[in-house]
Amino acid sequence: MNDLQTSLPSARSLEQLVEHIQELTREIQDLYLSDSIPWIVGISWGKDSSTILQLIWTAIEDLPVEQRHKKVYVMTTDTLVENPIVAVWVTHSMKVLKAAAQEKSMPFEPHLLHPAVKDSFWACLMGKGYPAPRHGFRWCTERMKIKPVNQFIRDILRVYGETIIVLGVRKSESNIRAAVLKKNEVGRVRDRLSPNPNLANSLIYSPIEDWRTDEVWMYLMQFKNPWGGNNQDLFTLYRGATADNECPLVVDTSTPSCGDSRFGCWVCTLVSKDKSMEAMIQNDEDKEWLQPLLDIRNELDIHDDRDKRDFRRIYGRVELFERKSKEDKEITEIVPIPGPYTKFWREHWLRRVLAAQAQIQQTAPPDMQDITLITEEELGEIRRIWLEEKHEFDDSLPRIYEEVMGKPFKDTRIQEKKLLGGDEWSILEEICSDDAMHLELMAKLLDTERQHATKSRRGVFENLEKCFDSSSRSKEEAIAIAHEKRDLKEAASQGNVEKVKQLTWAQMKFKNDEETDLSES
Structure with missing residues (x-):
């Protein structure tokens, strides 16, 4: 038995759980009525966050309408690369919650958050060329999840001055989670209410921090969803994402559970495998249309991708690092830190994702066929980056889009007449056919001059000098x-x-x- 198991209370029986829920309901009501500080419920619509939302809804619904005096903001983040099955579930759940809140005069206000277009997964990977995330370069979480959430919380703080954030975190999730919760207990205001270490003037309320996974499922299955959602559908979703297609209500630690199923971004390379999507495809032939997504994810998940990346960092400079030689671990070698994906591979990933989108829109069930894997806003941002930052004035994105999707790409943000165009690029490619770096340098110089043609000449020489610094030398x-x-x-x-x-x-x-x-x- 590990430290985490020994630190948790033993599993409650159904009768004990009912008694605990009654106490927790009174605690939630007391906290809600004690001040005018608005609440923000962070929810993913998984089992844990669904549990806290149901607990809070039930507690507040038992209060007279005139006592439901302050807002409860329900905050969900869609990274734009969520598992499509889960994304549809989340969107539907938000609509049902919003309708029920209006009908029942409940103070719940749902908000679906998205990352800024420039911070989206494909804008960073295809546009800027960031490599697929690794634990050593985990660029995705901050941009796609943390920034939208923090911005939303700051907006609430600007209006109200302070807020209480309700989270479905539990000690039994992991030893790391248990350690964090234990650390936060030091400055607690009251039971389960701690200062937020990341944002001033906000508190974190964690009502189910001591619950076990079996208690979460027991509650969801035994207590009816109060806003009209279907907890059985959630249970089925988890069961379908479990390898053995089993999801029993556990009664002790020896009983297997589907509680370890994890839903997240379908492109995630921070895990060794996307077990939930693999299980969905394996368990249900109606979900075989997800296979192209799994194929792309597995293709991205290559740890040695140096052949796909530039030998320079994204700002054009060669930087070195020491590592153990692959042939002889006793030898230390000094090699360049690989940079962003090259033009070829950025265009490759664009083709792959567009092709997968076209395929699933034909093979997915009717209620799933409007799914987009990459939005028009993201495509526009990728095009802008390639043109303005990468100086790739051949403007390949519209051509690739039309080749794969069979229709023209519409982008109102960029004026076509300002582009040098693909013909000029083809001429340069022919002239510089024996020297890729010469092609890159000429393209950068020409496009830098073009960009300054409609601007002040100030800074043009410095920018031209940067072109020479980054692109005038061969790799060697x-x-x-x-x-x-x-x-x-x-x-x-x-x-x-x-x-x-x-x-x-x-x-x-x-x-x-x-x-x-x-x-x-």
Whole structure:
């Protein structure tokens, strides 16, 4: 038995759970009536958050209408890459909740949040070229989940000055979760009510922090959903996402449960496998249309993707790091940190996602066929990044879109007459057919000049200089210079004056030779 199991109370019987719920209902009512601070319920519409929402709704519904004096904001985040089955469930649940709140004069106000377009998964991966997320570079969570939530909470704080955030966190979820909850107990205002360590003037209320998974399911199955939702459908959703298609109500720790099923982004590469989607496809032939999504996710989940990425960082500079040699772990090698996906692979992922979208819109059930894997706003942002930041003025996105989707791409944000166009790109490709870096440099120089044609000339020379700094050298030359700079810095830190002189002279000679070559060309 691990530390987590020993720290939790033993499982309650149904009678004990009913008694505990009655006490918890009184606690919720007392907290709700004690002040005018609005509540924000963070909900994913999974089992835990559905439980807290049902507990709070039931407690407030038992109060007279005139005592339901303050708002309860129900906040859900859609990352735009959620499992489509779950995304449809969430959208439907929000609509049902909103209708019931209006009908029953309940102070619940649902809000479906999204990341900013520039922070969306595909804008970052296809547009900027960010590699698929890893634990060492987990760029997705902050942009797609935390920022929208924090922005919403800050908006509430600006109006009311303070707020209480209700979360369905439980100690039995993991040892890490238990440790966090234990740490937050230090500054508690009252039972289950703690200061928010991330946002001032907000408190976190965790009513089911000591519940076990079996108690969550027992509550959802034994207590009717009060706003007209269907807890049995939620149970079925979890069961379908479990490998053995079983989801019993557990009565002790030896009984298997579907409580470990995890729903999240279908593109997630932070887990070894998307077990929930795999189980859905395995358990239900009506969900086989999800297979193209699983294929894309598995294709993204390649740990050694250096061949798909630039040898420079996203800002055009070569940076080095030390690692153990794959051939001999006793040897340390110094290699470039891989940068963003190259143009070829960014366009590849665009084709793959558009093709999958076209396929599921044909093969999915009728109520799922309007699903979009990538929005028009995201496509517009990707196009803007490729044109304005990557200087890829061949403007390949509309062409790829029409080839895959069979219809023209409409984008009102970019004026076609301002583009140099694909013909000019083809000419450059022909001229620079033997030198990819020369093509990149020429494209950047031409497009930088074009962008400044309608602007002030201020900054044009600095931007042109950046083009030369990032794109005027071959891969081998750029990496060699990075090694020399590293050696120079190391020699300087060691006080090796002679070596500093040699390296400095070598770099000056290389720069002079490079400038001569450029002027001649």
